[in-house]
Amino acid sequence: MKERIYNVLFLCTGNSARSIMAEAILNTLGDGRFRAYSAGSHPSGQVQPMAIELARSVGYSGEDLRSKSWDEFAAADAPEMDMVITVCDNAAGEACPVWLGQPTLAHWGVPDPVAENGDEDARKRAFVSAFATLRRRIELLLALPLDKLDRLAAQAKLQAIGQAGNE
Template sequence: MSDRIYNVLFLCTGNSARSIMAEAILGVLGKGRFRAFSAGSHPSGQVQPMALELAQAIGYDTTLARSKSWDEFAVEGAPQMDIVITVCDNAAGEACPVWLGHPAQAHWGVPDPVEATGDEAARRHAFTAAFATLRRRVELLLSLPLEKLDRIAAQSQLQDIGKVDNE
């Protein structure tokens, strides 16, 4: 096993729920092997309270969680990303951000729980379902032997993970 720590950036449009939750999950489960970040192409400027609640429940320190632009990761001195994963939902017609550079890239589309309608129980269910899907996919990412894969092979395997539902 390698001592290398991989930087992973989760991107979404608003950086208010899915990308924040993915960052939290990988931040907790991948501790020591991965550094997780999140950002948005059009950040909403706020993190959804239910996303923070779910992140906190698994032991993530939410005091640093904030909705931010991907521009923060495109400047000199920013951490260099090894993996960039979009978590927006193409099926909903959302515009997913595109990342330039040479990291392995994958798309893990997840329906946006922020768009859920109905009472609080219905909204909570949408957040819990998105969180569970992201957790399952992060667990699969953690099982990959990244140190043995070149960028193209890693990208292919990461893409396959994005097709896995929580069911």
């Protein structure tokens, strides 16, 4: 029997760092069980170089990473999402498109490393911190027995994962 592949969309306002890193981490660690995508409500049009560098650190080529609008995933020909996860507080508060298939929704707020105004070391630390938080949450997602959870239970578990690292 073929194992189900879960489609996951990570959303952020600019789609330049956090959602991009989450896409790369899940596509790498998901071992073919997950297909991750990312998008933004107001995409910046560019991917932050540090986000690409960190994506490559987990073995993701980074060649396919691009900043794109969430409208691509609300179109009739878009892949149907099983989960839609916001990773920034701004995107979580915005009116999202209607997603086909009624995906499970969750919010995993992560501080924006692009907003770090310090020197190069401070910026790098902000990116590494965001990357580490996302990786830990994605590892928790990978450990979930999704095939045994109904939609409400899955949503509760995904929401709880969003609190990991906030304690």
